[in-house]
Amino acid sequence: MPTLAQEIGKQRPFESPSQEAYLNILRTASVLSAPFAHLFDSAGLSEATYNALRILRAAGAQGRLCNEIGAQLVARVPDVTRLVDRLEKAGLARRRREGSDRRAVRVSITAAGLARLADLDQPITDLHNSQLAHMSESQLNTLSKLLVKARSAPAAH
Amino acid sequence: MPTLAQEIGKQRPFESPSQEAYLNILRTASVLSAPFAHLFDSAGLSEATYNALRILRAAGAQGRLCNEIGAQLVARVPDVTRLVDRLEKAGLARRRREGSDRRAVRVSITAAGLARLADLDQPITDLHNSQLAHMSESQLNTLSKLLVKARSAPAAH
DNA sequence: CAACAATAGTTGTTTAAACAGTAAACAGCC
DNA sequence: GGCTGTTTACTGTTTAAACAACTATTGTTG
Numbered sequence: 415m416p417t418l419a420q421e422i423g424k425q426r427p428f429e430s431p432s433q434e435a436y437l438n439i440l441r442t443a444s445v446l447s448a449p450f451a452h453l454f455d456s457a458g459l460s461e462a463t464y465n466a467l468r469i470l471r472a473a474g475a476q477g478r479l480c481n482e483i484g485a486q487l488v489a490r491v492p493d494v495t496r497l498v499d500r501l502e503k504a505g506l507a508r509r510r511r512e513g514s515d516r517r518a519v520r521v522s523i524t525a526a527g528l529a530r531l532a533d534l535d536q537p538i539t540d541l542h543n544s545q546l547a548h549m550s551e552s553q554l555n556t557l558s559k560l561l562v563k564a565r566s567a568p569a570a571h
Numbered sequence: 572m573p574t575l576a577q578e579i580g581k582q583r584p585f586e587s588p589s590q591e592a593y594l595n596i597l598r599t600a601s602v603l604s605a606p607f608a609h610l611f612d613s614a615g616l617s618e619a620t621y622n623a624l625r626i627l628r629a630a631g632a633q634g635r636l637c638n639e640i641g642a643q644l645v646a647r648v649p650d651v652t653r654l655v656d657r658l659e660k661a662g663l664a665r666r667r668r669e670g671s672d673r674r675a676v677r678v679s680i681t682a683a684g685l686a687r688l689a690d691l692d693q694p695i696t697d698l699h700n701s702q703l704a705h706m707s708e709s710q711l712n713t714l715s716k717l718l719v720k721a722r723s724a725p726a727a728h
Numbered sequence: 729c730a731a732c733a734a735t736a737g738t739t740g741t742t743t744a745a746a747c748a749g750t751a752a753a754c755a756g757c758c
Numbered sequence: 759g760g761c762t763g764t765t766t767a768c769t770g771t772t773t774a775a776a777c778a779a780c781t782a783t784t785g786t787t788g
Binding site: 438445488543548 | 588591592596600604645700703706710715717719720723
């Protein structure tokens with residue numbers, strides 16, 4: 415099992431355990447997300463559009479407003495507009511204006527969108543299960559706990 | 572300390588520990604890298620250009636070929652060309668053709684590039700130290716070890 | 729040594745992210 | 759009820775990532 419130092423081709427060891435942990439987090443995220451990106455791509459989606467579709471499926475028939483989608487995706491509203499543009503153009507979602515507040519745009523998933531997600535559910539689950547199958551449940555729980563702690567630092571702006 | 576489930580606003584718990592770990596890895600990478608991105612931005616750099624400059628500084632006066640830079644950055648060669656374009660335009664790096672192989676382009680860092688990096692060294696180190704300062708060294712080492720293991724799965728293509 | 733393949737890098741084009749600025753609808757106030 | 763400010767979403771523009779196609783040089787081989 416290669417260390418990160420070897421992978422990166424660095425001669426000297428890391429300056430600190432925190433720096434090593436940080437770089438390991440970034441690298442692992444990149445490595446593990448790549449197969450998912452391929453999967454999304456083969457379904458004509460990106461990670462962003464996939465996540466948006468998931469939000470819309472969870473929202474059901476009533477749909478979600480653009481700013482709600484943006485909040486959940488941690489994306490800006492202008493980006494949501496174009497993201498929904500793409501979904502709508504692909505027939506996976508549709509917009510409709512609210513009666514009560516005519517500024518608001520309610521976005522909901524279409525049957526085609528549900529079908530597209532349904533096609534992905536099993537492969538995604540399989541990938542999740544296979545990707546970390548070599549780790550024990552207690553290791554995974556420890557990992558999650560440490561990661562939650564890692565990002566809960568006092569804001570250092 | 573909020574759980575990821577609460578942060579995402581999800582009602583049901585995760586389907587599996589591996590899925591939870593995966594999402595925690597992505598989320599933590601995103602949260603922890605944001606302050607660095609701001610730092611780079613304030614110096615007129617991106618994460619990519621910063622990493623490229625680091626590679627060039629480590630390479631010293633002899634510099635590096637484009638494909639070497641690409642391999643270390645895990646980037647494609649066409650992207651390296653434009654990345655070096657930006658560095659050169661900003662006066663932070665320079666190109667020169669090899670005498671021995673006139674196809675090869677050797678890229679090296681300039682004095683301005685070294686100065687730019689030097690300005691960032693201390694803030695970067697401070698951020699690394701402060702960001703995970705609330706975790707013990709043994710926690711960080713455990714985290715790193717688990718992350719290395721997480722991404723060393725048998726290829727699942 | 730001519731022809732073909734391989735290598736190093738660049739250019740073109742499409743796509744998406746980022747963010748400022750704008751338009752329309754609503755809310756509160758005098 | 760009109761004016762100001764706020765909210766909701768859209769549009770414009772810049773910038774970068776992804777990837778195919780291309781040029782120039784070098785290596786190989788019959």
